Amino acid sequence: MSEAHAEDGPRLRDLSEEDLLDRIFPYFVQREDVLVPPGDDAAVLRAASGSVVATTDTMVLGHDWRDEWSTPAEVGSKLVTQNVADIAAMGARPTGLLVTLAAHGDLPARWAEEFSLGVASQAERYDVSVVGGDLSGAPDGVVMVSITALGDLEGRDPVLRSGARVGDVLAVHGSLGWSGAGWWLYAQGGTDPGPPEPCPVRPAEAEPPTGWTEQSARSVLMWSHRTPVTSVSSGVVASLAGATAMMDLSDGLVRDAGRIARASGVGIDLDRASLERDFVAPPLTDALPLDVAWTQVLTGGEEHSLVATFPADSPLLRDQSDPDGRWWVVGRVVEADDARPRVTLDGEAIQGQGWDHFAG
CATH class of the missing domain: 3.30.1330.10 (PurM-like, N-terminal domain)
Structure with missing residues (x-):
């Protein structure tokens, strides 16, 4: 109200x-x-x-x-x-x-x-x-x-932004672009079609959800913007599994991954095929033009999923028993290259950097 x-x-x-x-x-x-x-x-x-x-x-x-x-x-x-x-x-x-x-x-x-x-x-x-x-x-x-x-911390060491190492993989727990997509729909003058059906952000055993209608997709995206969720237990699980760096995804994947990269003195290369398969997908592609869906996956803010780096052989990335959902590998940690941005997509520069509180 x-x-x-x-x-x-x-x-x-x-x-x-x-x-x-x-x-x-x-x-x-x-x-x-x-x-x-x-x-x-x-x-x-x-x-x-x-x-x-x-x-x-x-x-x-x-x-x-x-x-x-x-x-x-x-x-x-x-x-x-x-x-x-x-x-x-x-x-x-x-x-x-x-x-x-x-x-x-x-x-x-x-x-x-x-x-x-x-x-x-x-x-x-x-x-x-x-x-x-x-x-x-x-x-x-x-x-x-x-x-x-x-x-x-219950006796554990904190997981900082500065621990990512070359050879690690970058993984996301939760959704990408849903909150940003909801904001975009509102900004385009969209009206909320009503409360969404109950829907987990990422089912533990399932692939990304399918079978959306345009109305249900718009509803869950707008709801995600108004009431995003996170998983506290998955941060603890990641820490126990040896996450080398971790962040809350508040300002977009590119900007927040860039913060990890700068703090750690490395580069991060996102994998287009993984993002397209696991995140540039319904409900985003049922409610948004494809180019807008890509923009929100890469730069949409206020998602409050978790993004972390892990050793490439981390068992957590194979063991998908976390009741709050799995970790989705979306990239890898590479050597920093002064000739390239800190975060790239298949080795190429990315247009747009994410949310900035003081941008015009």
Whole structure:
């Protein structure tokens, strides 16, 4: 439910901070990692390994979401996924979320409640607790939300961007281009055809899904843009399987693979045939022109799948028993070449580099 369609009720200016917190806190379940829950000056979390992983992400109305596209609950859901994907990409397990809302006083309190419900629902999906946060006023028309996520490596070393080695392969866990395709459909003036049928991002034992109609394809792509998902457990699995580098795919395959390449001092060559077979496929090709499907697979942002490098003989790439889906090999790590871009496609330069927050 967008702000424009929020039911009548109090506005934020009608409530004290305590009143609003009283409406929000009941949504958030506290798990066993939480030693001191919300209510004090700070929460206290158990960190059995003695190390804490921390990350944060922010979303701004009009820049990161539009009320005519996304409900408050979907905004909350997406914000949680953005953050826990960063935790997963380090090979860690998320343990706590700190949520901030800064909004103008005329925002309906119901918007804040539904946003919190979306946060709570996605937090439950990832088995992580909301342990606190902050509320703040903002100028007219401004709504900004952010989450700081905390995680535990549970005794493992973090998986960094800088560990890729020549001879490794590059693999993706999850989808490519679905969220970007949904954004493209909205930007073209498309209307949401309705909730999609339940569909896993990548079935564990199956090839990429087939049998889409144009309507079902458009629906799942637009839904993927509003509510992307990630797999926390697969980040841990990749770490245990010896992933040499890993990232959350937030700004597109080319840009994020390039970040791994630069941090590691290597090049990455994407494999056209693998991408065409496994990702430039339904539902993308049922809803988009072929050239647009390719663009979204290579550069579409806000996917929040995981991309990692592994030794070429990694058993994880053969063992597809991960209940959240398989890792799909899409390229290889090569020697850096100053005469070529860090990321190539079959050895050739790629047009477009992915999402940039400050690009015009």
